[in-house]
Amino acid sequence: MRPTVHDIAAAAGVSLATVDRVLNQRPGVRHVTREKVETAIRELGYVRDVAAANLAKGRTYPLVFILPASDNSFMHGLNAEIRQAILRSPAERTDIRTIEVPAFDSAALVAVLEGLSREKPCGIAMVATDAPDVRAVVDRLVHAGFPIVTLVSDLTGSLRHHYAGVDNIAAGRTAARLLGRFLGPRKGKIAVLAGSMLVRDHRERLEGFTSVMTEEFPDLAILPVLEGRDDPELAHMLVAEALGNADIIGIYSLGAGNRGLIRALKEKAVDRTLTVIAHELTAHTRAALIDNTIDAILNQNAGHEVRSAIRVLKAKADGLAVIEAQERIRLDIFLKDNLP
Amino acid sequence: MRPTVHDIAAAAGVSLATVDRVLNQRPGVRHVTREKVETAIRELGYVRDVAAANLAKGRTYPLVFILPASDNSFMHGLNAEIRQAILRSPAERTDIRTIEVPAFDSAALVAVLEGLSREKPCGIAMVATDAPDVRAVVDRLVHAGFPIVTLVSDLTGSLRHHYAGVDNIAAGRTAARLLGRFLGPRKGKIAVLAGSMLVRDHRERLEGFTSVMTEEFPDLAILPVLEGRDDPELAHMLVAEALGNADIIGIYSLGAGNRGLIRALKEKAVDRTLTVIAHELTAHTRAALIDNTIDAILNQNAGHEVRSAIRVLKAKADGLAVIEAQERIRLDIFLKDNLP
DNA sequence: GTTTTTTTGATTTACGTACATCAGATTTGG
């Protein structure tokens, strides 16, 4: 049987009230007494029963998710997963609220974050916009004791406690190697379709992609990036136009807006053997993978990201350890054979 | 605030004791009264506070893991993950015990399972040996009310509640497509190294591999399977011998014992451009992936499998729902760029 | 040495549920 507060009290030769004062860092305990209790805690290997404590406290975990107001399927999926988490709230004692901020608008994000410091949530998950002012508020909030995790897009160099998202440089490198290996000895040009080079994750994917391509597949030349702004229409136009170049033998789509890409491919490239790698598994990319329009899909599992963010925030709020291996968000690689 | 038993009692116009009798299916409640209470439960949307209930019951979850006594790195890894889980036991209220049975010995497995029905664990996780007698005991135990999940290797056609492992047919198909695409237009022969065709997961991987190969990559011919019994020495011998065949341009290693494979490759194939796909990420395969001896690794995350099995067993024991998407064990595909 | 302050102990209530006991009410059987 694991030791309880009573056992600690007995072992330390103090009363229950004193143990409670020490455990919950309440004032009114002499230094020596505090030490006695802490020794007993260590020696008996006491760990507070979080379930019982939460019951007694009537604790809930008010969490805030800050998301960009982007209208693409990935963000819709992320929202859906958060709604699922909200449905589980009663069982998980969470109280989740989402706030939408204009995408790529660091000032707006900063304003929201500063507003939050007043309402005292016990944890914040945010899709970070990578800017110095954001980094500054995040660091301030972390110092003030708020658990903060970044979601999907990280804020490197900040003090955020955790990042619930994939390694985008690795994703880009993986895409490059897959494309390079799939194309084998062929020589030709590679088109890259991105959302916007202002977004950190897209920049990182491109960075990883480019470095492996230039180092290891010198026969493949990367064309200037097409910025589709995650907009299907624009993506369609850009890709359709690019396909006029007969040297293109591969495409890497590292952002959203794949609907336009797929349409362009089906219209313009029926007779060509293009190798295409895209990001994010959606109904559209899934169908395209099955009918061979796309050759591989790299994906991050939004559900895992949301659940991981919640687990980490709760653990941080309770001062508990997280299982690192469990919280690592993996890059999924889907071929048509291992679709879920 | 979520409703409590008191609210139900008030709403149904009965006493707390009666609500308790209904909730815990104790006798001594008239049919009409029971219905009143059940209606109130439904209407208020009452869900039992599992944490409080567990506290009151002093509940722990005695779980049993039944593993084959196989001496390969995957099983060692699995064991290590179970030990990690045991370390978390106090916090998770679990009480985990492992039992080793001789590998591929269905009679021994049956004997162990029958022994278990007497000691009443609240859940059983087992690496299944695929045999009719095993299926029969499992079905009996499920009928008797034991939550059972299969781990790593499934028992299809049985009544087990859940399978915590990867889809091995999909894994084989994925390996085939990766190998086929990596080899591109080349023609040649493919060697397959397996552990034993007596193991279901190996059979399934081969099945998936073969079907995609024959359907979609007719220029690649699969040689008769080399059965390495997951033994590095034997694998080394078999592969070294096979590499005498200069037509071999690809290898699929679908079992354990990759140490021998890697050694053989480094000795015999330095001057050849072989494409190699192997299963299970270990220190050895990892190093081989980095130095280009292996081109891709398919992996199942033993930690996730163990944690998933535990979550599912606990949920079943409490009669709760599981988050299906969370419990799906994904097939990891590692290139040298996305190693964890 | 007394007063004031600080520290500690003892005790109680609460959280939401489980479980046991016993008395009282209601239904059923004869």
Next chain:
DNA sequence: CCAAATCTGATGTACGTAAATCAAAAAAAC
């Protein structure tokens, strides 16, 4: 209609912790 059987209510204790109160003891200040 009464006895027996069945059902229901009232009540209390427990689980491990939090949090509060008030009294008592110890230490510090005067």
